[in-house]
Amino acid sequence: MLRDSDMIGYTGGGNIGNVYLDHEEPRRKVFSTFVNNKTISFPQSVNFEDTEQGQEELRKSQEAYNKNPNLTIVARETQSLDYFKKNFDANVIYTSDIVASLKPDPSEFKREGVLFIMRQDSEKVVNEKLLEQLSYKLNNVGDEVAQTDTVLPFKASDSNADTAPDLDEVRISERGWLIERKLEEIKASEAVVTDRLHGMIFCVLTKTPCLVFDNSYGKASASYYNWFEDLDYIKHTTENDPDKLAPMIEELKGYEHSNYHDFTHSYDELIDLIKK
Structure with a gap:
């Protein structure tokens, strides 16, 4: 039974907007229903497209969010911070993405090859032909190129059933192990090429050189310039010439990545809000 004194913490990510309505519609329901509870939407990016449909969905979200006087939205980059403040009545605060708070195993792996972590969804803007040409160029200088993703095509389950060998189902108890496995995969690479925000953050955490392309609405580049620009082993690019x-x-591989930053201070306001 939910009491008025209970706090509601809502999942963060990059799905506030009209692109992922399977996330947005349940969020509206929660925010507009439990109006007496302190409600915190954990670090998010926002993207309501400048289309008739996008603006109609924005209106629906405004109506739902604004019913809750106890709602705080946490923005994870300044472009989302400004948007939330302009378009919603809720309290808005600013932190880095919650994944940057992870403390991975500091042990080192032997690093080999270049790992591509590229989107295959509606946010993808990098041309596939460019990636093929880049992979060819890297192969020619002796780099083995592999591909992976930070999104797994599995459903989460809290059942006690054994997970199939091909991991077509993920138990909640296995999520931590899967994250560690992904971090180890990245840590074993000499460099990463990605257009995923969490691909970049995983590289930050593992001190893996990373070249970052943007996504469709700029959350990857915004997060880079807000939080990670000072890290010599992380670099954003708009270049589209594989040569x-x-x-x-190759240059990124040479950095000693000695200037790792601790981002825990960025969560101070969020922590204080939770403790109140």
Whole structure:
């Protein structure tokens, strides 16, 4: 039974907007129903498209969110911070993505090859032909290129059934192990090429050189310039010439990545809010 004194913490991510309505519609329901509870939407990016449909969905979200006087929205980059403040009545605060708070195993792996972590969804803007040409260039200088993703095509389950060998189902108890496995995969790479925000953050955590392309609405580049620009082993690019990109990746490999930052201070306001 939910009491008025209970706090509601709502999952963060990059899905406030009209693109992922399977996330947005349940969020509206929660925010507009439990109006007497302190409600915190954990670090998010926002993207209501400038279309008739996008603006109609924005209106629906405004109506739902604004019913809750106890709602705080946490933005994870300044472009979302400004948007939330302009379009919603809720309290808005600013932190880095919650994944940056992870403390992975500091042990080192032997690093080999270049790992591509690229989107295959509606946020993808990098041309597939460019990636093929870049992979070819890297192969020519002796780099083995592999591909992976930070999104798994599995459903989460809290059942006690054994997980199938091909991991077509993920038990909640296995989520931590899967994250560690992904971090180890990244840590074993000499460099990463990604257009995923969490691909970049996983590289930050594992001190893995990373070349970052943007996604469709700029959350990857915004997060880079807000939080990670000072890290010498992370670099954002808008370059689309594989002849120029390949040397950039080779150069990134040479950085000693000694200036790792601790981002825990960025959560101070969020922690204080939870404790109140």
